Structure formats: C-alpha cells, structure tokens
Amino acid sequence: MLSRSEAARQARERPLPAPGPRLRPAAPTGSVACKGCSRRFVLERYERALRVCPWCGHHGQVPAPARAAQLADAGTLVPVEMEVGDRDPLGFDDGRPYPSRVSEARQRTGLPEAFLIARAEIEGTPVVLACMDFGFLGGSLGSAAGELFTRGCELAAAEGRALVAVASSGGARMQEGIASLAQMARCTAGVSAVADAGLPYISILTDPCFGGVTASFAVQADIIVAEPGARIGFAGGRVIEQAAHEALPDGFQTAEFLLSHGMVDQVVDRRELRSLVGRLLQAMSGARGGTAAPVPFDAVEAVEAVR
Numbered sequence: 163m164l165s166r167s168e169a170a171r172q173a174r175e176r177p178l179p180a181p182g183p184r185l186r187p188a189a190p191t192g193s194v195a196c197k198g199c200s201r202r203f204v205l206e207r208y209e210r211a212l213r214v215c216p217w218c219g220h221h222g223q224v225p226a227p228a229r230a231a232q233l234a235d236a237g238t239l240v241p242v243e244m245e246v247g248d249r250d251p252l253g254f255d256d257g258r259p260y261p262s263r264v265s266e267a268r269q270r271t272g273l274p275e276a277f278l279i280a281r282a283e284i285e286g287t288p289v290v291l292a293c294m295d296f297g298f299l300g301g302s303l304g305s306a307a308g309e310l311f312t313r314g315c316e317l318a319a320a321e322g323r324a325l326v327a328v329a330s331s332g333g334a335r336m337q338e339g340i341a342s343l344a345q346m347a348r349c350t351a352g353v354s355a356v357a358d359a360g361l362p363y364i365s366i367l368t369d370p371c372f373g374g375v376t377a378s379f380a381v382q383a384d385i386i387v388a389e390p391g392a393r394i395g396f397a398g399g400r401v402i403e404q405a406a407h408e409a410l411p412d413g414f415q416t417a418e419f420l421l422s423h424g425m426v427d428q429v430v431d432r433r434e435l436r437s438l439v440g441r442l443l444q445a446m447s448g449a450r451g452g453t454a455a456p457v458p459f460d461a462v463e464a465v466e467a468v469r
C-alpha cells in the first residue's frame with residue numbers, strides 16, 4: 163500500500179489527459195468561428211471585415227440591418243417603417259404556435275418581418291434597398307414579407323429610385339401554406355412596377371438562396387450578381403438527385419456554377435459589392451446627376467461597362 167505522500171507524488175507526475183471536446187475551454191464571448199476554415203475571430207473584427215474571412219475568403223451570413231449599412235453611402239440609410247400586422251391563415255401549430263415563432267423572430271432580429279426596406283443612396287444613386295434576413299425564420303417568404311417587398315417596389319417606382327434587393331432565403335414559409343406560394347406572383351408584380359417605371363433593379367444573391375425567392379423576384383432583375391460560394395437553387399440537390407435518379411455535377415447550385423451557365427451576371431466579393439453596384443446603377447441610370455432617371459438601358463452593356 164502506498165503512503166499518502168507517495169500517492170500524492172504519483173498523482174502529480176501522472177500526465178494530464180489530452181484535451182477532448184469536454185475539456186476544451188468555452189469559446190470566449192463576442193467571438194465567432196468562420197464556417198469555412200473554423201478559425202475564430204473577435205466579432206468586432208469580423209464585422210469590420212464585412213463578415214468575410216481574411217484567411218479563407220468564406221462569406222458569412224449578414225443580418226439585414228448590417229447588410230443595408232454595408233451597401234448604403236454613409237449617412238444616407240433611412241429604414242422605412244411599415245406595419246405588417248399578425249398573420250396566421252392556417253392557425254398553424256407544429257408543437258408551437260406560428261405567431262409565437264414570429265414574435266420570437268421579431269425580438270431576435272429587431273425586424274417586423276424577413277425584409278428590411280430602406281431608402282438609401284449607393285455611390286450617389288438614390289435606391290430602395292430590400293434586404294432579406296435569414297435569421298428571421300430562415301428568410302422565408304411569408305405573406306407579410308411579400309407585402310413588404312412589394313411595397314418597397316411601389317415606393318421605388320413612386321419616388322423614381324432604383325431597386326436593390328439582397329436575397330437570402332430558404333424559400334416559402336411552410337406555416338402559411340398556399341398564402342406563402344402566392345407571394346411569388348405578388349413580388350413579381352412589384353418587380354413589374356419598377357420595370358414599368360423604367361427604373362433599374364439589381365438583385366444580389368447571397369448564401370443561401372432557395373425556393374420561391376429564387377423562383378421569383380431574386381432572378382427577375384436587370385442585373386443579377388451573387389456572392390462567392392453562395393448556394394443558389396430552387397429545390398435542394400438531394401431532392402433533385404432523388405427525382406432525376408442521376409448524380410449532380412460538382413459545384414452544382416453554387417454562384418460560380420450558375421455564372422458559368424448564364425443564370426448569374428457576375429460573382430462579386432462582398433468587399434467590392436458596394437462599389438460595383440454603385441457603378442452599375444450609374445451605368446444604368448445614364449448618370450444623370452446622381453439620380454436613377456428612367457432611361458432605357460442595356461443590362462449586358464452595363465455589366466460589360468464596369469468589368
């Protein structure tokens with residue numbers, strides 16, 4: 163039997179167990195991990211880098227208010243407050259009532275719905291910004307979200323502003339059933355109002371962008387740009403493989419794949435996005451004193467002009 167002092171000496175000399183997941187120190191508060199390379203950053207530094215990883219270039223998701231601030235010229239961003247009310251056409255309850263999920267999303271994001279609508283200027287051109295927030299129930303396109311987007315379009319048409327939309331969505335909002343699907347037509351009508359007024363519309367596709375959003379307003383723009391690596395499609399890849407009974411090509415449903423197949427006009431690093439959108443707007447607006455004047459333009463020429 164060991165003496166007490168001998169047991170204590172052996173305990174001191176025994177190697178410590180290798181750190182496993184349970185022994186790993188908790189991540190410091192205010193830090194964030196890159197989803198591309200798993201490196202950790204101080205949140206403030208990551209925000210300053212526009213949520214683009216300086217090591218691997220991964221583009222992280224951006225909440226709508228931060229996105230609008232990234233795109234707008236300093237001091238020009240004015241969110242448009244719109245009442246949306248409470249909607250629950252099906253009385254949906256999947257163990258938790260739908261209205262409760264909406265109110266929790268409102269508290270978490272500070273937004274009334276999955277869209278932030280704002281007046282702003284981009285490189286001097288007046289615009290209406292319509293930014294989706296994936297944090298609001300997966301950026302799903304419910305009837306209130308569709309109404310916000312459409313009212314944003316009408317605002318752009320009424321005030322002679324260009325429309326710039328940032329899409330980030332999982333698709334339709336299943337809790338609203340057919341009412342959600344109807345938003346594709348409603349948003350399309352909004353886009354038509356902008357087009358009828360002869361105003362430019364630029365759509366920015368960000369990760370992820372799926373379902374009814376990709377099937378409607380996100381791809382109805384004069385110019386469609388996408389962020390690097392963004393996953394963009396209608397149905398998910400696994401669903402398509404099961405339905406088509408064939409393997410999908412590498413990189414299917416990425417921004418780069420869509421660019422090479424003509425569905426996207428340009429893939430743009432987020433750090434270059436504001437400048438590019440500004441130049442596109444000026445090219446499309448005829449640069450008439452910084453206003454988005456309703457003049458005819460050629461989207462292909464505009465993209466070529468700023469390349």
Ligand SMILES: [Zn+2]
Binds near residue numbers: 197
């Ligand atoms: Zn990274």
